[in-house]
Amino acid sequence: MKNLDTRTSIRKYSTREVDNELLVNLLSQSERTQTMGNLQLYSVVVTRDEAMKQKLSHAHFNQPMVTGAPVVLTFCADFRRTSRWAECRMAEPGYDNFLSFINAATDALLYCQTFCNLADEVGLGYCYLGTTVYMPQLIIDTLKLPKLVMPIATITLGWPDEQPPLSDRLPIEAIIHEETYRDYEATDIDRFYTEKENLPENLKFLKINNKQTLAQIFTDIRYTRRDNEAMSATLLDALRHQGFLK
Numbered sequence: 001m002k003n004l005d006t007r008t009s010i011r012k013y014s015t016r017e018v019d020n021e022l023l024v025n026l027l028s029q030s031e032r033t034q035t036m037g038n039l040q041l042y043s044v045v046v047t048r049d050e051a052m053k054q055k056l057s058h059a060h061f062n063q064p065m066v067t068g069a070p071v072v073l074t075f076c077a078d079f080r081r082t083s084r085w086a087e088c089r090m091a092e093p094g095y096d097n098f099l100s101f102i103n104a105a106t107d108a109l110l111y112c113q114t115f116c117n118l119a120d121e122v123g124l125g126y127c128y129l130g131t132t133v134y135m136p137q138l139i140i141d142t143l144k145l146p147k148l149v150m151p152i153a154t155i156t157l158g159w160p161d162e163q164p165p166l167s168d169r170l171p172i173e174a175i176i177h178e179e180t181y182r183d184y185e186a187t188d189i190d191r192f193y194t195e196k197e198n199l200p201e202n203l204k205f206l207k208i209n210n211k212q213t214l215a216q217i218f219t220d221i222r223y224t225r226r227d228n229e230a231m232s233a234t235l236l237d238a239l240r241h242q243g244f245l246k
Contacts (some may be wrong), residue, residue, distance in 0.1 A: 011065040014158065043077050045073070048072075056139065060154065069127075073157055074139060074143060075152055082095065112153045125160035130153075135231075170193070
């Protein structure tokens with residue numbers, strides 16, 4: 001059992017299966033999370049089939065934990081169900097717009113995080129895949145998501161087969177703003193980031209990649225402007241395809 005002080009991302013899983021009754025129970029408990037208008041604007045697709053996991057892995061840059069985990073969960077922003085409810089009850093839905101997507105995406109992420117917290121409590125391990133919004137159309141096609149359903153978050157889930165070290169975090173002073181937002185001076189950046197920049201693993205990244213600063217690792221290699229703009233265009237296309245943008 002873990003708490004948030006010791007939480008780590010798990011990428012290697014044992015062969016032990018995740019009991020479906022346990023999974024459904026955790027997903028059911030997660031429904032108690034906060035939600036806009038009490039509408040629960042989310043759905044989750046559970047993937048256990050090896051062939052389906054292999055298809056999904058292509059959308060996640062073939063990261064091995066996608067096929068290595070017993071279960072893959074894709075959390076979706078879902079205004080389809082609410083719209084169908086309205087249509088079946090003599091009401092006209094108006095949720096094919098960007099605001100509705102944001103509301104549903106927020107709901108889906110809150111639901112996902114609540115599930116992760118509950119999974120921690122029973123000893124399950126998981127890894128959050130930020131790649132879900134990089135190539136969403138492939139996920140949409142693989143999971144046969146209809147209009148007004150958009151993949152937002154994916155987690156791989158299983159019983160841990162590793163004990164990775166804790167990843168670093170910024171000091172809490174770096175993220176708290178009292179009353180109004182206070183912009184960051186260069187001295188603040190020095191104070192908040194120097195410890196992270198001098199971690200042995202990060203100094204190793206600099207040497208391997210022949211970079212002067214850790215920030216350059218992120219801007220020039222990991223999350224480049226070119227990639228961000230290309231994947232932004234792909235994301236917008238998927239939102240149009242799913243009916244959230246005109």
